[in-house]
Amino acid sequence: MSFPSKIFVGYRALGFVTNHIPLVTRYHKRHRDNYVVTSVGQSFHVYNVSKLGIVAVSDSHPEDISVLAADFRFVFTACGNKVFAVSRNKKIEKEYKGHTADVAFLLPFSYHLISVDVDGFLFVWNIISQEQYLQIKFDPQAFMITAICHPHTYVNKIFLGSQQGKLQLWNIKSNKLVYSFSGWGSSVTAIEQSTAIDVMAIGLADGQIILHNLALDKTVIKFKQDYGPVTCVAFRSDGHPVMVTGSTSGHISLWDLENRKLHSYMKEAHCSSITGLSCLPSEPLMVTSAADNSLKVWIFDLADGGARLLRLREGHSAPPTSVQFYGSDGHNILSAGHDSTLRSFSTVHDKHNKSLGRASYHKKASKRAGLKHDKHKMPPIVKFAAESSRESDWDNILATHRSLTLTTTWSYQKCTMGKHKFCHERFKNDVAEHSITATTVDISSCGNFGLIGYSSGHIDTYNLQSGLHRGSLGEPKAHDCTVRGLSIDGLNQKVVSAGADGILKFWRFKSKQLLGEVKMTAFVAQTVLHRDSSMLAVALDDFSISIVDIDTRQVVRHFIGHTAVISDMTFRADGRWLISAGMDCTIRTWNLPTGSLVDAFALREAATSVSMSPCGNFLASTHVGDVGVYLWSNRTLYSHVSLTPLSADYEPQLTELPTTVASDSDIQDNQASAAEDGQDDEEYKSSEQIADELVTLSLLPTSRWLNLLHLDIIKMRNKPKEPPKVPKAAPFFLPTVAGLEPKFDITKEDESQLKAESHINKPELGALSELAQLLSKADKNKSYSGVLAYLKEMGPSKIDSEIRLLSAEEGGSTEVMGYFLKFIEAILQSNKDFELAHAYLALFLKVHGEELSGKSDLSSSLEKLSSTQFQSWQRIEALLQKSLGLVAYLRSATV
Structure with a gap:
């Protein structure tokens, strides 16, 4: 399969915290910390409650996750009619197949897992073997399951609530109905075990919360909340007799069980229905989630026993309208959403995400009014411009709002809405409400000025530091139609404005003078x-x-x-x-x-x-x-x-x-697609394959070949001022021979003889050097790889001495010198080790140049070598010139 895009590959999604699926809490004994699991589509996130930082992200599921559940070993998920067990918060380890309809509920039950689908089938699975232990069929018309729970100390029993309002207690081991409860005339929406044995909390669709004793079939307490159905119920287990309930309106109620009355309620804890609520065991903490893409941790530490917000993680509760990278490092993204908020998301880690607040006409009044009934809330941001150059000095973000003439400023560093709201005097007398709106904005690269274009055709300039009006473009206005584009160049010299009529106008930024116009082919x-x-x-x-x-x-x-x-x-x-x-x-x-x-x-x-x-x-x-x-x-x-x-x-x-x-x-799909995309391009070629068209280098250090022609100068420069002192060697030390590879000198010679001889000893009469012997063998076999490998192992001084020994005066011969020329010609023809061949040839000609000019036997070899060298260099020179010309053209095209 071929990948849809050659350039872009999906990396990851930002801004997701939770959705409408209820959260699940887990306690890790070894870490001694509680964890929260939330669904974000096809994956789930795991957060630690201590810092509310994300610690794990599961593998992607085949479909969106519809149900979450967890025990001490696995996190159980349901996608459509399939149920999965996820180990280590990441890997999908087991899959349970058998449902033909979408799974609605999951309940871990010791070593078993209970799953219920929308068609009324209840399956009991063995978690390890993945086998079905039991199957029960319920008629949705008579008993549609809407809640499921396991009463504590009730062995092998589960408690079921229905949409019809009835409740049933089942023994899943014997597959028998133990008892049926008539209900209270309203659909059951939530069931939770209380802190007392035999007592269950039952939430109803009419807002009632019933504490019912299952053993006596007797109601203990009745409560009723006035703001919608009960979505979830939880109990504090830290010694306080408090029950917590959530509602569809986003409120959370705290009920005093000891005094049997409402203790307090948390107004607008979330912007939407409370979908998940859990009180952590033996801690004064509560975790809530909602469909507004937010996860909150509350702590019960107020003087009256109420809760306050301790930690928060949230994203946009409505789709974003505009997005823009902020800064020059590409680590932060500014995003404005339909929820009238401006947020910053980090591409590095979610812990760097932050909110710049919600747009409001009056921020203090908005805090008092709450989230849902805020009359001072401004419409969503449509477009915004940001400049980071003066972010520490004043507001550096300028935004327009839907159907508003007013434009607002924001401070990225302070993470808040700015103090300025720009609206020219000419628009304050406008009789028709929202007849003129701000359509586009831009900020100069210096961060001092902001330009605003309006639907009336006006363009105003403001100073972002003082908020003062600094002039307008055009007399009396820049365009006779809506301004749909506005841009300032990088030097604050020109301003380009675009009208809906298809006319681009160019202005002098400082003098506000019109420089010219360009008519486009369309609006x-x-x-x-x-x-x-x-x-x-x-x-x-x-x-x-x-x-x-x-x-x-x-x-x-x-x-x-x-x-x-x-x-x-x-x-x-x-x-x-x-x-x-x-x-x-x-x-x-x-x-x-x-x-x-x-x-x-x-x-x-x-x-x-x-x-x-x-x-x-x-x-x-x-x-x-x-x-x-x-x-x-x-x-x-x-x-x-x-x-x-x-x-x-x-x-x-x-x-x-x-x-x-x-x-x-x-x-795997990306790798496979990349491989298929590569079939249209040139295939990868190794160094041996490249050598057929280009040349390859040896990749040896330059010190091994670059200074071969200047060894005499280097030796003269590095000659010691005083003769070296021979250290006293211990008798049990063996002398070594200098070189790249350490070798022991096993020859026994007198000190007088060593002093009398020169530093470079001449070989015995008729004995060829090791390089000369290798050249002779290579000429017979027509294979010079051994010679090249021998030279690569030697240092510059050793190479110099070996090449000097090829002369007849030093123990070599004319034939050996001819073999060396053939060796160089073979390297050039192979197009490999290009720099070594020329370095060795240059040293050979420098040392034996005069001798070669007087030998007619070597003239033919020299001519062949010269022709081979010229052809190889001519081909490489043509490719280099072509590449240089292409680079020069591309550079000129971007200037």
């Missing part, structure tokens, strides 16, 4: 400027993209390929790629130097925003109806990718969004 939808290259990408309403050089004010590229509205665009850091996302559910990559489409892939949900990392390693994207921020890895950074242009009728292949962690199957 403008949005613009993005790459400041380093002065290239402006303009998305048009006919689904095409034009690239405008703001220096020359010319359209230099025009891309056609999208079949729906272009939602967002982003440049690569060097300006060579433009990545565009459209509502046609595709993400396309355009190569600006070649002016062609080089990559495209399709998604199930359209991307609403994209942003490329300043380091070029990740592409971030957000999608319709999804609360996550997805990272795509750039394959060109760690593998060879052929960016050949795609045809005009190319159909992008569908790819799945990345999960919170890559599964083994995904990795």
